[in-house]
Amino acid sequence: MARGRKGKEPVDLDFTLRRVFGKQSFRFEAVVIEYLEAKQSRPVQREVISATIEGHDVFLQAATSFGKSLCFQLPAVIGSGITVVVSPLLALMTNQIDAARDRGIPTETISSSTTYTERRRIETDLKCGHPYTRLIYVTPELCATQNFRKLLTTIHQQGQLTRIAIDEAHCISEWGHDFRPAYKELRWFKQTLILPSVPVIALTATATPRVREDIVTSLGLDPRPSSEGGTTKFFSTTTARPNLHYEVRYFSESSPHHSSGDDLFPNLLNWLNSISSRRSTRLGYLHQRSPNNSTSTDLTPISGIIYVAFRSTTESLSARLTSNNITASAYHAGLDPTTRQTVQETFIHPHQPTDLQTAQTVAGSFNIIVATTAFGMGIDAPSVRFVVHYGVPRGFEAFVQESGRAGRDGKAASCVVFYTREERDRVLYRVSLDVNRELNKKGNRNNQGGGVGKAQAEARMESLQKVIEYCECTSRCRHELISEYFAAGATGTGGLEGETKCDFACDYCKEGGQKLRKRMERGLADEEAAFEFSQRERSNGWEGYEDI
Ligand SMILES: Nc1ncnc2c1ncn2[C@@H]1O[C@H](COP(=O)(O)OP(=O)(O)OP(=O)(O)O)[C@@H](O)[C@H]1O
Secondary structure (H helix, E strand, O other): OEEOOOOOOEEOHHHHHHHHHOOOOOOOEEEEEOOOOOEEEEOHHHHHHHHHHOOOEEEEEOOOOOOOOHHHHHHHHOOOOEEEEEOOOHHHHHHHHHHHHHOOOOEEEOOOOOOHHHHHHHHHHHOOOOOOOOEEEEOHHHHOOHHHHHHHHHHHHOOOEEEEEEOOOHHHHHHOOOOOHHHHHOOHHHHHOOOOOOOEEEEEOOOOHHHHHHHHHHHOOOOOOHHHOOOEEEEEEOOOOOOEEEEEEEEOOOOOOOOOOOOOHHHHHHHHHHHHHHHHHHHHHHHHHOOOOOOHHHHOOEEEEEEOOOHHHHHHHHHHHHHOOOOEEEEOOOOOHHHHHHHHHHHHOOOOOOOHHHHHHOOOOEEEEEEOOOOOOOOOOOOEEEEEEEOOOOOHHHHHHHHOOOOOOOOOEEEEEEEEHHHHHHHHHHHHHHHHHHHOOOOOHHHOHHHHHHHHHHHHHHHHHHHHHHHHOOOOOHHHHHHHHHHOOOEOOEOOOOOOOOOOOEHHHHHOHHHHHHHHHHHOOOHHHHHHHHHHHHHOOOOOOOOO
């Protein structure tokens, strides 16, 4: 039993978990390291929730789909008062708000699309002294406005501001330095909402040691571990997802032995067809064995996300898939909000055949979204069976976040990168353009102005280099490479550690290093051919990244 913030009342967390959230037990993490403390094995979700309810500042780093939202949503329904959730994207908020409301938790949001009347209604409730609202979702930009700060100060003075949750906290470091400076102002909470201090919980799946330090500093949290008298409770679990199968497929756009030339589409189509026929065979077998019985997932189309670099590619690739009888929709930030919402909804809740025979007729059918990086973070679609990066991801954190959309139901799912050295060179070029632009900004030249932009730009390039290393590595388990990235080089605020369990769940562990290396050598262009190809292509002009 956890004790409530003000006191004494023990709280039955299991009861609330079952009654409000319909879950049987808390997620157990076998290997947990609290910053700079001993390795332990324990139900980390419950511990985070207890620490939160007790009023500690908390930093939680846990794998994608671990169940981090529960760590502030469950405390929000226990006791009284308001939890402010700072979230980076409207799509992500909508998803969580719908889920919370479905569970009967009074949840609101104030955003650019909130009408004046609606906003008045919400604000009146928030500052009434005994608010009905338990969760309010907002962007960092709203938190930086005088009006909202004034509102929070009033709620705080009334003793009703229970905690602040910073979801996807890595965005503080990723975006706060350049195009979303409001992220850097979140320190206001710890500086201003004092006596008593309002507890903050920061949550992320993907933070390197540098990013962790950045988050802690930016939010004004105590960086010291509890063993040194620190007041922040740090929890980190392994970032590994054992049910995800990681694989890299190698192709060449310049070598003559590839009949498809620079068009990877036939390879993608072959790969999708092979998944589809495996599913059909399995459904046929199930139907033979027991005609009236099958699990619901067997009956749904195969859901997958294909990530591409450009908005135009989302349109062209989804059109090509559709013309090959594969259901696919494009998603990017340039679509109007209603279309984006419809595409997202249809993807998360696809049409589901009700019996096995109908399912067999659509057996192996697909429910695919072809998206830029605008789609993904926080999307909780349970049965995504694959995530394909159709081209080189532009950063390692993005790769892990995006791959993390797969297999959220805990069942096996594939995360595949379609990799060519020619595309590697294009991505390197685009990111270097961004980096140079950053370096040439006033204040960043000669490392003046603190050099924050410079450090960020360099971190972006390092992150891309890590993606390339990951893709071209034929001698290490891919789960291990991912875990290592987020654990590497632990510094001041501590590190992350976790045993990576890969049960043949990556191409290296499944095929063995020798076979994988041969496959890579057969597939990729050699460096010389790739270089010449890139030179030729570049002379025709390469485009930089457009907005996501
Ligand atoms: N104790 C639990 N038992 C069963 N399911 C759970 C439990 N906790 C959370 N879940 C479910 O796990 C899924 C993922 O949770 P959530 O969206 O909070 O993940 P997350 O850690 O925020 O992931 P990401 O960083 O990828 O957004 C949700 O469908 C949620 O309902």
